[in-house]
Amino acid sequence: MLNMGVIVGERYEIVGCVGSGGMADVYKAKDHKLNRFVAMKVLKPEFSADTNFIRKFQREAQAAAGLAHPNVVNVFDVGEDQGINYIVMELIEGITLKEYISKKGRLTVKEATSIAIQVSMGLEAAHNRNIVHRDIKPQNIIISTDGKVKVTDFGIARVASSNTISTNAMGSVHYSSPEQVRGGYSDFKSDIYSLGITMYEMVTGRVPFDGDTTVAIAIKHLQDEMVPPSQYVPELPHSLEEIILKCTQKSPDRRYSTLAELINDLKHSLIDPNGSFVNLSPLSNHAQTIMITPEEMKQIQNGGYNTSSFYEEDDDDEDDDDEEIYEKPSKKKRRRRDEEDEDDEEDEEDDDERGGVNTKLEKAMTIGGLIIGGIIICILIYMVASAAGLVSLGSKKDNDADTQKEQAQDATDETVNKVTVPDLTGKTEEEAGTELNAQNLGKKKGGEEASDTVAEGLITRTEPAAGTQVDKNTQVVYYVSTGKAEEDTNVTIPSGLVGESLSSVQSTLQDLGLKINVEKQQSSSVEVGKVISLNPGEGTSVAKDTEVVITVSTGEGDKMVAVPNVRGIEASEAEATLIAQGLIVEVEKSDSEDANVAYGEVYAQTPKAGNRVEEGTTITIKVRTEGASSSTGTTTDGTKVEAGQWAAIEPKLKKPDNYQGGNVQLRLVQDGDGDQEEGGTVIMEGSPIDFDSNGGYYSVGSIVGKDGVESGTLYLAEQQEDGSYQTLWSYELKFSEVE
Template sequence: MITQGVFIADRYEVIDKVGAGGMSDVYRAKDHILGREVAIKILKQEFSEDATFVAKFRTEAQSAAGLEHPNIVNIYDVGSENGMYFIVMEYVEGITLKTYIEKKGQLNFKEAISIAIQVGRGIEAAHQKGIIHRDIKPQNIIISTEGKVKVTDFGIARAASSNTIHADVMGSVHYSSPEQARNGFVDGKSDIYSLGIVMYEMVTGRVPFDGDNTVAIAIQHLQEEMVAPSAYAPDLPISLEKIILKATMKSPDRRYGTISDMLMDLKKALVSPNEDFVVISESELGQTKVMPRITPEQEDSLTKKAAQALIFDDEYQDEEEYYDDDEYYDDEYYDDEYYDEDEEEDDGKMDKIITISGIVAGIAIVVILVAIFGSRVGLFKFGSKKVTMINVVGTQYEEAKTQLTDLGLEDDNILVSYEDSDDYEDGVVMSQSTKEGDEFSLNDTLRLTVAGDEENGDSSASDSSNQSESKDSNSSSNSSNSSSSSSNKNNTTTQQTPAANTDNKTETDGKATVAVPSVVGLTQAEATTVLDAKNIVVTSTSSDYSDTVPSGQVISQSIAPGEMVAANTTITLVISKGSKEKTYNYTIPNPYEGECTYSIAELNKSGTIPKSGAINISDVTKASLTVTLTYTPAGADGNPDSSQTQTQTQTVQGTAN
């Protein structure tokens, strides 16, 4: 039991308990050797008894101890005593961002960007050291009494993620990336996604996905589109909204490439909040993009402008609300002095270049060694030729095989499966795994689905051979029959090489296999019925828009048609939501000299627009809106003079997405 006055490692005297979480309890203590206050995070008993977790915990904590940055809670020591494992770290007096959001509700855009920039800088420093946080959430972000923002628990999430008794994941799953939800590959883009969710909560006062349990929330991260933050924060600038939307794209390839790229856009958003400069691509996978080069002079200029933009005025701040009861957030933080980075950047630029160069060189060496080893053992084949695939659907298998051989494919490249069909004659190719026009590597396998079963496929080839033999041998039927039989055997052997491989695998595994039917274009109910008949289980479905597949029908399936799988194999389907309805964005500025009110009849929406401000409304299905603006100036006594009220109604045209 840890109580006040207890010494840990004969050095740290516990003062009081300051917090508790799913993994550990946190105490404030005094370091009697260095004479400073520290925070000690002590692992809970169930974690301390897991040897695998403890080993990983110490490794990750020691790695994170190498991080030193103003926006990171520094780790000073890692140790153990009498089976108790602890981390000694910097003590920061303040509150968590979660508490701060709960106290304020919604943060104005300048405040949210300021916090996001500081968190981003801490993440950037960690990524440059090759450390991914994996658990960015408001509970792990501390705002000090001086107004500085620090990120804690770097490296610890990696240890927790591999532990089977992880206790408190409910708070984390709200901010987990889709790849974390499905236990996929996690890199720096996962931290970008989590920071985007944190920013969403800062400006709206709520998380985008919520539910009764972790599974329900994780599924929402994977499948559901989140409500645009401007729906809850109508005054949110379009630049910040699009930064949040880009950071939280479900596909990592559509997010920011690095946290540094995101920081550049956040600085731009401070300087030009209503400028629509954020580009969200449909898909960046496999595309080469030329990015504009940002010179150091441009970055310095942008940083200075962003610092100046952080100075709050009465337009954006209610002082009584802002300072609240405790001065947790000091306005002095927002002055130019804190953001004057010229000296710091000049001193640290060489160290940063050396660090990045070392990381790049290390990665290059590892890649080269892996490539050499892989090529020697046959894992990799370099310089493989690629061809443009042709269409063989609707062609007899033998003819299709000839065409594919002429293209450069060999027997090893072709895997054949058979399936009964009412739409195709026996022996005709029904589908191919690589579409016409797509690139095909000669190291890959092309899967063909042929109508009929394997026996019919063989007999079809045999019949063709018999007819050829009989035309050339009318005078000697016995010889013809013998020749035909030999020809049949040769044809069968040639045609069935891939299928025979599949049969061998089935015998080795001892399991019955079935060919996966194509259910694309069927309704969900029809597709489920067809797959059930083949003993293939539909475990889940997702939905997506399609301009070609009607609503309610299957767009794609997780296993390609014709692939041989074991009975009771699971499959997932993507169901069409039909064509995506065209939507529009609106920016409505305030034309008056003071705050005005607005109302939009079509949306049944109203509110206020600050002086010199504007509102941004996204994803509206109507091409134009009727907007009424009302302004009541102050009279001689300083109170609103209703006799001078001005009203204007205008039709505003939207900008199509």
């Protein structure tokens, strides 16, 4: 496994391990180039020398890279760095559908239908690009913290050819279609069958076919009739049951032809739950139960078809029966299948790897051909260049010297282009301008602020801070001292508030200690939610606690809009969403104990989402903040956080997926603490953490950090059998000065 802090591909820093499987490990990493967190799937070292595994590993990225859909996990990058083969994917904070079903027992009809529609839409995008997933199951469906459903793990996906592909790869046996179990072919309707099994499990809490062995389960898919889900859930709507039964027909011809048809029926079932609109094709009069021949039974039991699903490690570790159904086929049977599938290019590659062709000879011939071709191309290029007078033999040394000189110059230029931000504290604006110009840096006044240490009119601080290495021509923002803060009962209403959003103006005036009274007024010239006027007006000096009347535009009126659901998203994004609908936003901040939303996110809204209201209606959103109800807190050892200290007030930690319940060490690392593996300050050690009784979160007492340092990383490590601690996860914390 990769250690914390390792840089892969010169941009991805390993932050923590998310999970580990048979052939690959999944890490949380930080992309320093784009400044975002990503998920990185890394092939284990023991498989990195096998070109077959590497090709199959890269197939997942190739299959999913072209899919840009909200219900499919995005693939950002794929590469290799010093023997490390990796795929970089979108990091989804959430749980798998399997975990969600296990937690709830079974889902409600609306939940199951909504999830099925979103999965169908993601699969439809894949099918439109001729990609068959072939391993749809709850373990490969992720529900994010904001309620979005995404399909992941295209590890055994392939591009379909003529709607049908030969295959020797199959997903988990509980969700495999009869044609996959039989080993004949897999097409788009195989995904529909697996989705039907997944819907069955969502509404009943169980899979339709189970057994002691994988072979027994596979045979049930081929021969046994499915118990209707209504026998387990009598209140299940008739239409949804018929949809599930149509998806799971043993004959592909009797299933839905496309996912578009399935999506239409699922949406129709929400409107008409007990309708009979699902068109189930009747069996022919002479239809009989198809029995497996002794030869086919022998093939299945002897491993005639194997499940070489490569990416079973992500979610299948909890269910060993799903991971590997059959042993590999014998050479004789493989040879017979190779001859039958010789037209399939992918199978030809697999045949070569299994011994159908002397791979060493083929590699030698390939390498030899490439070398000869390269020599011929070089000779032709040289002859053309020589004829044009562009090169000569005598100039090779000079060219090499010039190249080395250019490389050295480039390195020098890169160093020269970096300059250090000077310390401007205590200097005048004119002096600051002179120093910055000497360093080829720009300047911009960021504002004024009170200071007990810097005299009025002098600079208090800069952004970036003094001593930071920056590129030339970088603009440095400075702040000027207004002297010591004086207690004054009067405040001045700032200018520039008219025309701004209501929530922004409210926040500004409340910070000045003023009371707010909002009045609404229709206007055809001012946008909905924007301030028309203030009373007292801008620039007026008033006493604190004075009431300011804010007149806000409600638009032209007579227009109804639907209230969007903004619960669980950032306050700024929620405000923008509501304003875009022509609604006025009021923000209330409080230290809610709602563990289902993070700090800075909306935990309640009034009116509720889905209501239709008139344009210009005020929507109140409640935002969870750190320590909004109190400016002090306590540390993990119960010590009071004093005014003037820099602290993170009661951050809540999400449970790592790989935490086993052992003793925990919490270690805070901030700027200047040195090695991330060993540096920093241990703030808790030697006892386990109970995440489950708090909805998967743990509330840490307020953590005191270094004075003036606004950020830090909290590392969570679990004690191993040898007494050492292994880091499982990291949390980014924000620190602010306690008043």
